[in-house]
Amino acid sequence: MNPLDVLFIGGSGIISAASVRLAVQRGHRVTVLNRGTSTTRELPAEVERLTADATDPAAVAAAVGDREFDAVAQFRAFTPDHVEADLRTFAGRTGQYVFISSASAYQKPPARLPVTESTPLHNPFWQYSRNKIACEDVLVRASRAGEAAVTIVRPSHTYDHTLIPTSGQWTDVARMRAGKPVVVHGDGTTQWTLTHTEDFAVGFVGLLGHPAAIGDTFTITGDHAPTWDQIYTWLGAAAGVEPQLVHVASETIARAVPSLGDGLVGDKAHSMVFDCAKLQALVPEFATTIRYDQAASDQVAWYEADPSRQQVDADLDAAFDRLVEWAGTVPTA
Numbered sequence: 001m002n003p004l005d006v007l008f009i010g011g012s013g014i015i016s017a018a019s020v021r022l023a024v025q026r027g028h029r030v031t032v033l034n035r036g037t038s039t040t041r042e043l044p045a046e047v048e049r050l051t052a053d054a055t056d057p058a059a060v061a062a063a064v065g066d067r068e069f070d071a072v073a074q075f076r077a078f079t080p081d082h083v084e085a086d087l088r089t090f091a092g093r094t095g096q097y098v099f100i101s102s103a104s105a106y107q108k109p110p111a112r113l114p115v116t117e118s119t120p121l122h123n124p125f126w127q128y129s130r131n132k133i134a135c136e137d138v139l140v141r142a143s144r145a146g147e148a149a150v151t152i153v154r155p156s157h158t159y160d161h162t163l164i165p166t167s168g169q170w171t172d173v174a175r176m177r178a179g180k181p182v183v184v185h186g187d188g189t190t191q192w193t194l195t196h197t198e199d200f201a202v203g204f205v206g207l208l209g210h211p212a213a214i215g216d217t218f219t220i221t222g223d224h225a226p227t228w229d230q231i232y233t234w235l236g237a238a239a240g241v242e243p244q245l246v247h248v249a250s251e252t253i254a255r256a257v258p259s260l261g262d263g264l265v266g267d268k269a270h271s272m273v274f275d276c277a278k279l280q281a282l283v284p285e286f287a288t289t290i291r292y293d294q295a296a297s298d299q300v301a302w303y304e305a306d307p308s309r310q311q312v313d314a315d316l317d318a319a320f321d322r323l324v325e326w327a328g329t330v331p332t333a
Contacts, residue, residue: 013041035051
């Protein structure tokens with residue numbers, strides 16, 4: 001493939017940064033538009049930088065000016081009015097508009113597994129997911145009307161060295177090391193697909209400029225779907241301990257810790273296993289090469305490298321204590 005001029009809106013986040021790096025490695029001319037404030041993930045020196053708030057369509061339009069791109073990758077749009085503004089900004093000025101949606105938009109609970117691109121989009125539990133569905137609706141209408149060359153991608157739980165996947169993140173690690181139980185939603189046996197950002201990047205960059213990707217939708221998740229008990233146990237092993245797991249219903253956790261509720265009841269409470277054959281037909285090199293049992297130690301090491309990262313959420317820690325105490329009073333038979 002010839003080198004492409006690609007604009008990443010976002011570009012420094014957990015999902016996008018690895019894709020930026022891979023696009024540069026493959027010889028594409030990459031421009032990143034964001035606020036320029038992130039220091040967690042360094043961008044390659046070859047990247048051109050535009051500074052603007054990626055969630056402000058007017059600021060994006062001003063920063064981009066009258067430039068044209070072979071592909072625009074939108075990682076930071078969460079509402080349909082934002083997508084509509086993008087369509088106006090980039091009308092006639094890009095050969096491909098790639099929208100990063102979310103696999104949380106798929107039917108919850110799923111009627112059958114594995115989930116594919118034809119699984120209905122319906123999530124009555126999480127407004128974030130419904131907003132992503134509304135964004136997709138705007139883009140599908142534009143695509144069918146011939147007004148935009150659109151590709152929609154749906155990642156699920158994508159992580160890097162900074163994002164611990166458990167509900168408490170570093171607070172869970174601190175609890176494990178203190179000998180305190182950690183709260184696992186449900187019975188711990190539901191399967192949850194985890195995708196390392198470097199694996200996601202292979203699928204994503206492979207779709208850029210691909211003519212068969214225009215007007216279509218792709219799940220990018222890989223096939224690594226451990227249970228939640230496994231995820232917590234691997235994290236504990238990386239932290240040097242064997243964790244005590246206490247299982248609590250997702251709805252109970254949601255009531256006790258409302259900030260966790262939507263993501264649990266609207267996504268993580270359900271076994272989510274995906275079929276990525278559609279993506280692999282266009283990007284045959286896409287595969288799961290990094291599993292969480294391999295990556296958990298990288299996460300713990302990143303937190304340990306800087307004490308300022310090791311923040312324990314005192315309110316969440318106290319809520320977990322209450323949930324553990326409550327679970328101990330519930331009859332098991």
